[in-house]
Amino acid sequence: MSQSGGALSGVTSSPGLAPGTSARASNGDARLGTDDKKRWYSLKSSFREEQYFLVLSVFIGIFSGLAVVCFRLAIEWAGIGVLGPAPQAHDWRLLVAPPLVSLLIAVIVIHVFPLVRGSGVNQTKAALYIFNGYIPFRTAVGKFITSALAIGTGHSLGPEDPSLQIGASIASVLGRRMEFSREKLRLLAPIGAAAGLAAAFNAPISAVLFVIEEVIGRWSAGILGSVVLSAISSVVVMRWFLGSQPLFRIPPVTFVRPSELIAYAALGIAGGLAAVIFAKAIGYLRPRFRAMPRWSQYFLPATAGLIVGVIGYLGAPQVMGAGYGYMDEAMHDQFTWQFLAILAGLKILATTFSFVSGTPGGMFAPALFVGAMLGGAVHGVAHHFYPHLLGTTASYALVGMGVLFAGFLRAPMTSVFMVLEVSGNYSMIVPVIVADAIAYIISRSLQRVPIFDLLTRQDGLDLPSMEEQREESVLHVEDAMQPPPLPILSSEEPIKEVLERIQQSTASTFLVRCTPSGWTTVTRDFLKRLAGEGKGELSLSSVLPASRLPYLHPDYALEMALRYVYQVPLVPVVSRADYRKLEGVISSEAVLSRYRMTENVPGEA
């Protein structure tokens, strides 16, 4: 770690400190209040805080897993209870049930659980960055009930994002009850989020990556272990109860001919464009729906439910609900490519209306659905023109899922690992990377703001954009470093000789290389005073203080220099290979000057 992990980092890397110099302690204990300290001192006798936190992460995972299992049962029961055991096209219940249940959902959301609208990802991010990890338990309950009703009765939404929020809420509740510090409470939200998502998706690696990529935004050693533990715990619980089979069965997938990459690239293009359409439709309609009069908010979910119901009634019940069963069927060649393309389009339409209406539910499953259908359709077209292609529908559907994940949710790393984790087949890595990269580039070019950032901005929040954070260029010490003032003095030199050497120099402060190591500074006035006192024959080392200057390396983040440049006038920047080799110096003026320069160059930093 070369830089601070920001609000989430429990461990801050320190620059090298010369012997005798002090730096502010950077571990979590130093930031605890007096009461916290007392408590932790007692705990530490039997249990260290970090270990305790890790064990708690396991409990968060278990509780989240249990909650997600119940959530899945609730969705199934809601679906069976309202739509019957086998909803089929032209069944009147498809027309009637979604709008009626949506009315009930709207009433519950408006009057009982106003914080449960939307997917849950942004709410978790908001809890992390704004509310110090605070997510009311009421939100988890509301999300559970309303999402189960919405998804179960056919709204084109997924259970993953709500599961993520439910997990985060459970973690937050546990943390608050344990009276953890604010910093630890902040850490708990993503831990719970990873657990909830992992259980919902039955894919712990993807869940961890998504939380790091989209919620936390950067790798943070202080939290990674806990996130992994909670995710794995929740998946174990989920598999204990519901079995280890994935949400959809995946036939063996292969990638044999490199020439087939052309078809996968075409899938990347199609997926990228679909992702842009999807995101733009949501981005355009959502603020308009939200701006409608308050009374209309009661009817928006019902309207969306009616639209989804009509689509189902007229012949495409596949777009209703999360649609994992139909993804399974698509991968097993149960639909023609034309129908797959139609389903992809209808799913975008249905999900857009379901989501912008404020109905609680997630966008993971719909994105995967669209990707799978699109992948299958592209396979059908490619196979029509080039029958020699060896890839199966499942291969393309799987890559299509990754493509939408990269293009729509803008989580490229998660998209790649998700496909690998779900398929359990690494032979697909090249097509996945190619297709996902193309979709990501297209999506970024045509839709500058990622969907989750767009939603937070529409909600009037200013949460850090993970994509921007990922790509921001960090200034380093070397960017502000200046040549050292010459000459460089040696601590063994007599003061008299030193005064002669610096006679030609205009600088007032000089660096002194100490023996055996370390650096310090000395001023011209100080040396003149010593010479005036008759100490010209003494060596510098005998008159300089024993403390040494802190030093930096050229690759340190520039913000690190800010800690020292106000304590000492010149901070030496030394080589990592040889601490006696001076690369340059850095001063407060140089740092500020570099930052000012950056502000004048848009796009940099």
Added chain:
Amino acid sequence: MASRFNLKLITDNPAVVLATLTIMVVVIFLLVNRLVKRFSEEQLALGRKMYAEAQAAMASGKADRGIEDFRAALSYDPDNYQYQLSLARALRDTGRTAEAEAYLLSLWEHSPQDGAVNLALGRLAARERQLDKTLQYYHNAIYGVWTSNADNDRLNAWFELVQVLLQLGAKQQAEAELISLAAELPHRPDLELRVAELFTQIPDFDHALAEYRRVLQLDRGNVTALTGAGEAAFSLGRYRTADHYLQSAAKANPRDKQAAHLLETSNMVLLADPYAPQIYGQKRLGRIRAAFEIGGERLQACAQSKGVDLKSASTTTEPQNDLQSLHQSWLDQKRRMTRGRNGWTDEMQDQIMNLVFRIEQQTAQECGPPIGANQALLILSQNPNGVER
């Protein structure tokens, strides 16, 4: 507030916290376990219900509804082999072969040794007239794993393969399979009979006759086997054998017209055959003479039906058609026969019969298949080495 207060007290001691959390986990675990158990039971029950509805729909001819119900059943019990296979079969039977194949292949990937799945895939391949795949999947089925009544299922698959190959016109492969099957077959009249019938369909009358005989060894009075053996022997030109079996068949089942007709024909062949064993001297000459007269009459009748004037042909030197030419030969032969009234040499006897055979073959070609004595002579003509002696 009370719970918060309690937790505040216990949070000072991590051991108590962890113990409390563990107890909570255990309690919730038990509750969720009950819920999941109930959920699973309901899902299985719904699966069974949908499966029953699907079967009912299929039975009443509502294939689309049945398929949807099969899918619904599978959504509640995704690993149920029976549901999967039923859906695949329903898809195949409704002509949705691509979907059926995908489903079956998915099943096959899970259990490539499964006999029923391979059989279904074999049927699908046969439907698409893919001979190699048909053979591959049927062989997998024959040598695969069957859950119950394995021997019977394997034999049925093998029989079906032969029939499928016959339908695909792959007679060589069918014959090879049938020979292998016959070698593996347990001694059961019904199975031997099926094999014999399939040999007849190929047609491989030698093997068919052998199989019918094996049946008759086990069940002397089996009418089907008697008839089949008679027919096979008849087709092989072994009229004496045919006569033997057909007489028994006719006795056992006098209503069988086909057998009766073959018996009659066999009799006529045997009676018309001048080269039959123990036929010497005047008896043989009598048969030759009779054959010669019958052939002449057949020629006259055929020429008449075709409008060919045989009399003018004998007085002109212009080019003659086949019937006229044969008639001329017949007249010439008759003159020679009249001259050699006192005794015909063996060579002459052969010449006469050769002419008769040519007449029968030519008239059959021009005027259609003959009946009665002419049919017998034609059959004799088609067995250049002579009928069974």
